[in-house]
Amino acid sequence: MTIQEAQQKVDEWINTTGVRYFNELTNMAILTEEVGEVARIMARRYGEQSEKESDKNKDLGDELADVLWVVICLANQTGINLTEAFHKNLEKKTQRDKDRHQQNDKLK
Numbered sequence: 001m002t003i004q005e006a007q008q009k010v011d012e013w014i015n016t017t018g019v020r021y022f023n024e025l026t027n028m029a030i031l032t033e034e035v036g037e038v039a040r041i042m043a044r045r046y047g048e049q050s051e052k053e054s055d056k057n058k059d060l061g062d063e064l065a066d067v068l069w070v071v072i073c074l075a076n077q078t079g080i081n082l083t084e085a086f087h088k089n090l091e092k093k094t095q096r097d098k099d100r101h102q103q104n105d106k107l108k
Contacts, residue, residue, distance in 0.1 A: 003083045010072045021077045031070040037063045 001009070014021050022030065041060050044051040075082045101107060 003086060004081070006068075007072055007076055007082060010069060011076050014073065014076075021073055024074065024077060027070055027073050027077070031067065031074065034063065034066040034070055038067060 021027070037058075038060070041055065041058050041063060043049045044055050045060070072082065074080075075085070
């Protein structure tokens with residue numbers, strides 16, 4: 001599935017099953033909540049915090065998909081074409097960082 005197709009699928013789902021988009025500020029709060037759920041799994045499963053028994057069945061992929069879903073909702077409702085935005089962002093990073101990471105002794 002392309003990013004554009006994902007944006008279309010989310011829009012179709014929102015306008016049929018979901019009734020309408022939550023407003024942008026509500027979606028921003030939801031995004032923060034979802035990123036927090038990803039952070040909790042990462043800190044406990046891959047970081048130094050111990051993982052609680054209740055967290056062991058949490059699905060990192062599902063939580064990352066929740067983050068992606070809300071990002072797509074925000075893009076849709078603010079008129080952002082994520083495919084174009086991603087390409088521009090990749091170009092920006094390539095130009096800005098083309099030598100920086102290669103010369104970073106911390107990465108060697």
